[in-house]
Amino acid sequence: MTDAPTTRPLPWSDDVEQIQPDEAEHIRRCIDSMHRTNAMTFDLHRHGVRATHAKSHGILRGTLTVHDDLPPELAQGLFATGGARHDVVLRLATESGQLDDDRKPNARGLSLKVFDVAGEMLEPGTTTQDLLFNTLPILPPGTAQKFMELAEIRERNFSDENAMAAEVAARPDGQTMTSFSRLVGNVHPLAHAYYTQGAFGYGDHVAKIAIYPDTAEQEALAERTVGEDDDSSVLRALVESWTTDRETVFDVRVQLRTSESMPVEDASVDWDQSESPYRSVATVRLPPQQPYSNARRVFADDRLAFRPWHGLATHRPLGSVNRLRRAAYEELGHQRTDLNAVEGTTMRSVDELPD
Ligand code: HEM
Numbered sequence: 001m002t003d004a005p006t007t008r009p010l011p012w013s014d015d016v017e018q019i020q021p022d023e024a025e026h027i028r029r030c031i032d033s034m035h036r037t038n039a040m041t042f043d044l045h046r047h048g049v050r051a052t053h054a055k056s057h058g059i060l061r062g063t064l065t066v067h068d069d070l071p072p073e074l075a076q077g078l079f080a081t082g083g084a085r086h087d088v089v090l091r092l093a094t095e096s097g098q099l100d101d102d103r104k105p106n107a108r109g110l111s112l113k114v115f116d117v118a119g120e121m122l123e124p125g126t127t128t129q130d131l132l133f134n135t136l137p138i139l140p141p142g143t144a145q146k147f148m149e150l151a152e153i154r155e156r157n158f159s160d161e162n163a164m165a166a167e168v169a170a171r172p173d174g175q176t177m178t179s180f181s182r183l184v185g186n187v188h189p190l191a192h193a194y195y196t197q198g199a200f201g202y203g204d205h206v207a208k209i210a211i212y213p214d215t216a217e218q219e220a221l222a223e224r225t226v227g228e229d230d231d232s233s234v235l236r237a238l239v240e241s242w243t244t245d246r247e248t249v250f251d252v253r254v255q256l257r258t259s260e261s262m263p264v265e266d267a268s269v270d271w272d273q274s275e276s277p278y279r280s281v282a283t284v285r286l287p288p289q290q291p292y293s294n295a296r297r298v299f300a301d302d303r304l305a306f307r308p309w310h311g312l313a314t315h316r317p318l319g320s321v322n323r324l325r326r327a328a329y330e331e332l333g334h335q336r337t338d339l340n341a342v343e344g345t346t347m348r349s350v351d352e353l354p355d
Pocket residue numbers: 030034049050051052053091093109110111132133134139147195196197198267304305306321322324325328329332333334336
């Protein structure tokens with residue numbers, strides 16, 4: 001299961017992070033722009049949705065179990081104790097901040113909240129490790145500045161999708177920036193691999209994390225492509241048709257940073273998987289269940305929040321895009337709950353999730 005390392009991982013060092021020029025200004029401008037866009041989206045529905053990953057496809061509960069036999073470089077932080085078992089909540093969604101038609105190809109997201117985590121936390125008083133993944137190994141706008149520029153393009157062209165696409169495509173980095181929808185097949189959400197894209201502290205090292213389908217039957221769901229004959233919310237139906245009477249299993253994998261050529265400050269650069277493969281550290285098991293009851297949908301879409309900075313200090317989110325996320329999820333998440341006049345929650349126990 002756990003491939004032998006090809007190269008030794010680089011040690012953690014405090015200077016692995018480099019604050020970028022004008023970073024604080026880029027972060028402020030980005031959040032302000034997303035706030036305004038979010039307000040325009042609210043006005044379409046008279047309901048607050050997430051600024052990204054607005055449309056959910058399923059919400060599941062289950063467990064994460066750390067592998068027993070991890071070598072020292074992988075047995076770090078959340079994964080330090082072999083056999084440790086935690087409850088989890090998992091939400092599947094599409095990257096867009098709009099309630100898009102599922103037939104439109106786009107990156108999909110998987111959010112994982114791991115409960116009852118012990119150790120020094122980034123936010124004192126929290127007890128979960130929140131891990132957020134997308135279906136690409138890289139984040140095309142890989143710096144806070146580029147993410148801000150993309151947010152401002154989305155805001156400027158809010159009512160004209162074609163003009164927005166044209167403005168992005170006309171940039172010198174247009175090819176990379178438009179890769180969201182090109183690089184991943186539009187298939188069953190439980191068949192994708194999902195990646196943190198950005199880097200994280202990993203105890204003595206630095207790593208990216210990913211989550212892969214873990215049974216041949218689940219991988220084979222990739223053959224179920226979404227086409228023009230499908231319903232506009234087919235992804236929810238696909239998730240439901242699998243999880244109602246089958247177990248869903250994911251393999252959590254870690255890619256250790258083994259070379260200076262694997263940047264921390266630019267999440268648009270893929271770390272060479274032939275030099276440092278993703279290696280298995282834990283299994284997520286989600287028993288058969290109904291993933292989209294009205295009570296569960298309302299709880300997860302309106303009240304629940306995943307926060308990349310809720311986690312162990314040893315898994316500190318790294319790079320300017322991750323530093324941008326610290327205030328962004330707080331402020332934009334509160335905008336969502338304020339608009340809906342509901343009390344937000346980051347949850348303390350899996351039992352808060354309604355059936
Ligand atoms: C680095 C790679 C990133 C990944 C893998 C990622 C993934 C995700 C996922 C899966 C969600 C859905 C969370 C949920 O289910 O509640 C989400 C939400 C969100 N993301 Fe990201 N994201 C990334 C970067 C960013 C950046 C740079 C920003 C900048 C502002 C951002 C802003 C947001 C916001 C505002 C939400 C909604 C928060 C809420 O309303 O609670 N993300 N992201």
